[in-house]
Amino acid sequence: NDALLHLNLGAIREEQGDIPAAESCYRRAMELEPGNAKALNNMGKVLQRQGRGAEGEKYLRWALQLAPDYPLALNNLGVICSGQGRHDEALACFLRALELEPQSVNALYNAAGACNCLNQQDEAISHLRRLLELRPDHAPARHMLAALSGETTETAPRAYVEETFDAYAERFDRHLTEHLHYAVPTVLQEMVSAALGNGQRVGMAIDLGCGTGLAGEAFRPLAVQLHGIDISAGMLAKAAAKGIYDRLEREDLGQWLDNCGQKYDLFVAADVFVYVGRLDGVFASLGRCAAAGAFFAFSVEHSGEGGDYLLRPSGRYAHSPDYIExxxxAHGWSVVDRRHQGTRREQGKWIEGDLFLLRR
Known part of the structure; x- marks a missing residue:
């Protein structure tokens, strides 16, 4: 019957990635001590992580009524506002949190993100530079500083991708399909089905960067064996719960390519190369893992005219179709199908992309 005990246990469960269990702990802490601002803040945070932002906002505002100068609650409220597209409100929360705690790395990073969404790139860069003065090893901040400064790096750092998707895992499926109108896996599956012919399947397929299994759900009927890899533990937990993969591994793409000891008949990479700019090594390595006649189905964001690839202010890479072809x-693949279409909607606009199906 100790609220602090349940708060601490909830923090442990949250660290372990068991967000529903953390919610139960925080709820019990609130029952024992209804005016505990920390319990209210933590509850708001875990509800947001589960895609229940409107519910979480109520708890955070309650916490701030009790403790108006609570920087963690301000930061978490800003995250919810940002996720709902209320970027002005979000920025106000982050800036107030920084007034109270000027060296808050999370508030600086989040303030930069809100400024970026509001097209205040100079302010975003300023926040990121301040963050990097405090934490020179903060890979996500360094990646976003490059993106906003017009610098094109070769790949996003592992920490950036891992942190992004661990935080996103609980609400990933619903956000992509309902809010971003994401349908890339379905279209890629249609392309592969058409190439295989009526009712045909491949023997071994691998879903590269499988996430929560959206592509796996689409491709499961086309493969006798379906494997998946991802670097996000949170995403893999969601994928495993769906029961659609025969094997799942936590590895980044580069590690997997270096260690791959099998031959695959189908490689799928849906919305994966937006985090990899230079793809020369990927294409070279995939050839070693490809069975004769293997297929390679993937999507990229469309960069238009210019260089081979570029890093956009969103922190995502876009590629030239000429570069892909x-x-x-150069690596023994022929283009079977290519489709140019919107891949997702952001801020009311379609992000143009190219979907490719190659064959070995």
Missing amino acids: RLAG
């Missing part, structure tokens, strides 16, 4: 030819 040149790599394919």
Whole structure:
């Protein structure tokens, strides 16, 4: 019957990635001590992580009524506002949190993100530079500083991708399909089905960057064996719960390519190369893992005219179709199908992309 005990246990469960269990702990702490601002803050945070932002906001505002100068609650409220597209409100929360705690790395990073969404790139850069003065090793901040400064790096750092998707895992499926109108896995599956012919399947398929299994759900009927890899533990937990993969491994793409000891008939990479700029190594390595006649189905964001690839202010890479086709030819792949279409909606606009199906 000790609220502090349940708060501490909830923090442990949250660290372990068991968000529903953390919620239960925080709820019990609130029952024991209804005016505990820390319990209210933590409850708001875990509800947001589960895609229940409107519910979480009520707890955070309650916490701030009790403790108006609570920087963690301000930061968490800002995250909810940002996730709902209320970027002005979010920025106000982050800036107030920084007034109270000027060296808060999380508030600085989140303030930069809100400024970026409001097209205040100079302010975003200023926040990121301040953050990097405090934490020079903060890989996500360094990646976003490059993106906002017009610098194109070769790949996003592992820490950036891992942190992004661990925090996103609980609400990933609903957000992509309902809010971003994401349908890339379905279209890629249609392309592969058409190439295989009526009712045909492949023997071994691998879902590269499988996430929560959205692509796996689409491709499960086409493969006798379906494997998946991802670097986010949170995403893999969601994928495992769906029971659609025969094997799941926590590895980044580079590690897997270096260690791959099997031959696959189908490689799928849906919305994966937006976190990898230079793809020369990927194409070279995939050839070693490809069975004769293997297929490679993937999507990229469309960069238009110019160089081979670029890093956008969103922190995502876009690629030139000419670059993709040149790599394919150089590494023994032929283009079976290519479709140019919107891949997702952001801020009311479609992000243009290219979906490719290659064959070895």
